[in-house]
Each structure stands twice: as structure tokens, then as C-alpha cells.
Amino acid sequence: MSRSERLLNLLQVLRRHRRPVSGMALAAETGVSIRTLYRDIASLQAQGAAIVGEPGVGYVMKPGFMLPPLMFGSEELDALVLGMRMVADCGDRPLAQGALSTLAKIAAVLPPELRRELDESALLLGAGRRPVAHGIVPDLLRAAIRAQQKLRITYRDPSGVESQRVVWPFALVYFDQNRVLMCWCELRDGFRNFRSDRISEAELLEVRYPRNKQSLLREWRRLEHVPGHSILPETDSGPR
Structure with missing residues (x-):
């Protein structure tokens, strides 16, 4: 598991808990050593994750924290690109514009290696799709x-x-x-x-x-x- 995937997994685990969780419990749930867990928590906090707590007390993530796009894994980026391209191709004008705007916002905050992966995505839509008819807007x-x-x-x-x-x-x-x-x-x-x-x-x-x-x-x-x-x-x- 890559470091970015490990950090993403830790965020997902923290989001599932509403009360403070001990470092040992988090380490066991994420499959890392306690030392690695403390280092990963410090790294997430440095990147802006609203994680509060300390060793011996437990950790909890404040409500409302949004997962930053830079934490997306490769498969998640593929899903986003393909999904947004489908909406842009098949949706009405407001949805199509929203899809393209979403991709642009995600691309703007991705680290360089993931930005290249998004730009070079080989997931394409087939030709021959007919426009959808609408009686009303x-x-x-x-x-x-x-x-x-x-x-x-x-x-x-x-x-x-x-x-x-x-x-x-x-x-x-x-x-x-x-x-x-x-x-x-x-x-x-x-x-x-x-x-x-x-x-x-x-x-x-x-x-x-x-x-x-x-x-x-x-x-x-x-x-x-x-x-x-x-x-x-x-x-x-x-x-x-």
C-alpha cells in the first residue's frame, strides 16, 4: 500500500468514529505500527486535517472535514474522470458545465503526478450516443x-x-x-x-x-x- 493510500485509509477510519479512538486501536484497524500511525496523524494534521487528540487520550476528526482531492487514489481518479465525461457528454447544459467545472477544480489541487494521471486518462466514451430529448428544462x-x-x-x-x-x-x-x-x-x-x-x-x-x-x-x-x-x-x- 502506498503512503497516499495509507493516509486515505486512515482518514476513512477516523470518519467512521464519532468518539476519540486510541492510537493502538487505530493502528490495529489500519494495519500499521503505532509509530507509523503517530507519524501519519502528524502528516495529516500538517496538511490541514482537523484531527484532535494525543497519545494516551485518543484521536477524533472534527465534523465537517472534507476529504481533500489530493488524497484520491488512482481508481478513484479514473472513476471521477469517466463519470464526469459521461455527464458532460450526456447531461443537459447545466450538468455538463458542472461536470467540466468539477474536473477543473480537482485538477487544480492535485499534486503533479496525479495531475498528469488525470490529464492522461485513457478512459474514453464511445461515439454514436444520441442526445437525450427533454420536454422541459x-x-x-x-x-x-x-x-x-x-x-x-x-x-x-x-x-x-x-x-x-x-x-x-x-x-x-x-x-x-x-x-x-x-x-x-x-x-x-x-x-x-x-x-x-x-x-x-x-x-x-x-x-x-x-x-x-x-x-x-x-x-x-x-x-x-x-x-x-x-x-x-x-x-x-x-x-x-
Whole structure:
């Protein structure tokens, strides 16, 4: 294990503990000697890690400390590069710009050897991808999910029948050629999914829905495993 990977591992271990942990326990968990552990903690503290404590008392990392990009391993950098390139290629304009901006920020703070590895990444996307169609601006859907606010939408089903809905959006699923908005639908009194390219109009209502998006997603996942209950990629039609 390289030194950078060892330091990254120690940070991850510290993040899992909310109370001070003895140096001996940390050394055992990370598989290093106590002397190496003390040296690694001192190195992380010198780099700005908010680790407090001392030998004989224990160590803890203050809440809110963010893992610095310079601690990324090679596989993590590969995952970031490929993921950001996919978003830049397949996402709408705001997401694509966000992906490119993220890569630039990471590159700016990487040490030289990792910067070269990022710049020379050989993970590329295949040609022939078709642009995704959108009926409305997708960042409106993401804003509704973040704010946990109701949406009033006009939706056209596969038969071309339009209906008006008030929905509680809690997730947006990215397929290769379309996007699916996952919601609780007030009209149907249940979970429904709507392809974004079939939503012709959407209005963000100034009212939060009565449940949080995490609980809706948990319930949806529970129902997903019920035999005969399938709600992706699309499970709605016109008024009945």
C-alpha cells in the first residue's frame, strides 16, 4: 500500500468514529505500527486535517472535514474522470458545465503526478450516443427534488393523451436515451414515473410536499421488490 493510500485509509477510519479512538486501536484497524500511525496523524494534521487528540487520550476528526482531492487514489481518479465525461457528454447544459467545472477544480489541487494521471486518462466514451430529448428544462425537475416542493405538470402518455397532475418529485433516473421523474402522484394517490420528454409543461409550486424525499425513496425501493409491482421506466397513462 502506498503512503497516499495509507493516509486515505486512515482518514476513512477516523470518519467512521464519532468518539476519540486510541492510537493502538487505530493502528490495529489500519494495519500499521503505532509509530507509523503517530507519524501519519502528524502528516495529516500538517496538511490541514482537523484531527484532535494525543497519545494516551485518543484521536477524533472534527465534523465537517472534507476529504481533500489530493488524497484520491488512482481508481478513484479514473472513476471521477469517466463519470464526469459521461455527464458532460450526456447531461443537459447545466450538468455538463458542472461536470467540466468539477474536473477543473480537482485538477487544480492535485499534486503533479496525479495531475498528469488525470490529464492522461485513457478512459474514453464511445461515439454514436444520441442526445437525450427533454420536454422541459431538466434543471427545474432537479430544483423541485432538492427543495422537496410540489410540481404541477402536463403529461402526455404513450397514446398521446394529456393529463394535468400535481406530483411530489423525489428522484430523477438517468437512462441512456431518456430521463424518468419519480414521484408520488396526487391524482393516482400512489407512485408514478414520468418520462421527461413527455412532460410538456411544469410549474414549481410554492409548497413543500408533506413527506421527505428520503422516506419516499425508501418506500419506493420496498415496493420495487414486491412481486408484480414494477414502476420503471414508466408507469402511467391518461386519465381513467
